[in-house]
Amino acid sequence: MPKKYAVKESFYTLQGEGFHSGRPAVFLRFSGCNLWSGLEKDRTTAICKFCDTDFWGTDGINGGKYELQNLISMVTSLWPEESFSAKKFIVCTGGEPMLQIDLELISALHQANFEIALETNGTLAVPEEIDWICVSPKGGSQIIQRSGHELKLVHPQNGVDPTEFEDWDFNHFYLQPMDGPLLEKNTAICLEYCMKNPRWKLSIQTHKILNIQ
Numbered sequence: 001m002p003k004k005y006a007v008k009e010s011f012y013t014l015q016g017e018g019f020h021s022g023r024p025a026v027f028l029r030f031s032g033c034n035l036w037s038g039l040e041k042d043r044t045t046a047i048c049k050f051c052d053t054d055f056w057g058t059d060g061i062n063g064g065k066y067e068l069q070n071l072i073s074m075v076t077s078l079w080p081e082e083s084f085s086a087k088k089f090i091v092c093t094g095g096e097p098m099l100q101i102d103l104e105l106i107s108a109l110h111q112a113n114f115e116i117a118l119e120t121n122g123t124l125a126v127p128e129e130i131d132w133i134c135v136s137p138k139g140g141s142q143i144i145q146r147s148g149h150e151l152k153l154v155h156p157q158n159g160v161d162p163t164e165f166e167d168w169d170f171n172h173f174y175l176q177p178m179d180g181p182l183l184e185k186n187t188a189i190c191l192e193y194c195m196k197n198p199r200w201k202l203s204i205q206t207h208k209i210l211n212i213q
């Protein structure tokens with residue numbers, strides 16, 4: 001039986017946050033995460049309790065269980081044909097995409113002329129063939145992937161101090177305000193932290209402001 005990839009949803013949009021904020025991208029959201037089941041009844045006992053993403057199942061737009069070539073065809077079809085750019089850009093996210101991404105998929109995406117960005121919680125090792133690695137550490141989890149291009153910390157998190165990541169091997173360090181009822185206060189906390197510690201930059205979830213996916 002050929003491997004099938006479980007996809008929650010996939011669509012063409014702008015990357016909303018972090019280094020590539022504002023860049024058009026195909027989003028490929030894989031189902032499932034190793035830090036929460038995705039079910040509300042399990043949230044209080046999950047390692048990661050503040051998730052605001054629906055990654056459960058395969059019922060979103062373009063969701064489903066895909067064999068490799070069908071998955072490549074689907075994401076390719078989402079990129080605008082008239083694009084003057086030779087390089088397509090795909091953001092693999094989740095859930096935790098490293099539960100499913102393998103070298104075959106990476107190679108097939110490269111053959112289809114995609115530059116591959118990954119948004120991971122860092123608890124699983126990431127192949128170096130990925131073009132852009134963004135790790136977003138979650139308190140209470142064990143981070144394996146301590147290098148990459150972008151470290152994006154949702155802040156504040158209970159018991160998580162940004163200084164503990166500063167000697168990790170990343171090119172960019174972002175603080176992103178924790179969403180929810182305290183967003184305004186959390187934004188002020190992040191803003192002040194970045195101003196005092198200029199190694200860190202502020203990441204705003206612009207897709208929520210723009211009201212796009």
Ligand code: SF4
Binds near residue numbers: 095
């Ligand atoms: S690690 Fe990411 S996808 Fe998984 S539960 Fe936390 S925020 Fe959600």
